[in-house]
Amino acid sequence: MHPDSRTPTNTLPTSQSGFVGRRVKLRQMQMNMGRVILTLALKDTPTADAIWQAAPFEALANTWGDAVYFRAPAAVAAESDTRDIIQSGEIAFWPAGNAIAIGFGPTPLSEASEIRLPGAANVFATCTDDLRALKTITDGMLVRVERHSP
Numbered sequence: 343m344h345p346d347s348r349t350p351t352n353t354l355p356t357s358q359s360g361f362v363g364r365r366v367k368l369r370q371m372q373m374n375m376g377r378v379i380l381t382l383a384l385k386d387t388p389t390a391d392a393i394w395q396a397a398p399f400e401a402l403a404n405t406w407g408d409a410v411y412f413r414a415p416a417a418v419a420a421e422s423d424t425r426d427i428i429q430s431g432e433i434a435f436w437p438a439g440n441a442i443a444i445g446f447g448p449t450p451l452s453e454a455s456e457i458r459l460p461g462a463a464n465v466f467a468t469c470t471d472d473l474r475a476l477k478t479i480t481d482g483m484l485v486r487v488e489r490h491s492p
Contacts, residue, residue, distance in 0.1 A: 392417070
């Protein structure tokens with residue numbers, strides 16, 4: 343645990359990290375939407391830091407094709423690797439909409455089976471849970487985002 347941020351840290355062995363004594367943040371968050379619970383592994387990015395610091399928070403879900411969006415109390419600029427097409431399992435923050443976006447299939451802007459968001463977004467986490475469960479989410483459902491200890 344890092345003393346300043348209460349962020350879990352771990353020192354990986356040289357064979358895994360390539361660096362002796364490298365400190366790696368192991369942060370997870372949980373999103374609860376009705377009966378759907380997702381566990382996210384946060385990346386080491388400014389967006390992930392901002393979402394981590396904002397938690398816990400609640401918002402109302404919006405759906406758009408096979409994507410769920412909701413507002414987040416974080417103000418984050420576009421990062422250098424921002425993009426509008428994501429892969430299933432990538433969790434993004436859309437700066438223009440100040441919202442977290444979870445795509446799990448085509449949206450109204452998609453071509454073929456791609457997951458295209460309405461604009462460039464920062465991928466800040468990954469999720470290995472079955473995102474098809476998000477098909478049950480409807481507009482206006484409550485979403486709770488909180489820090490999670492593995």
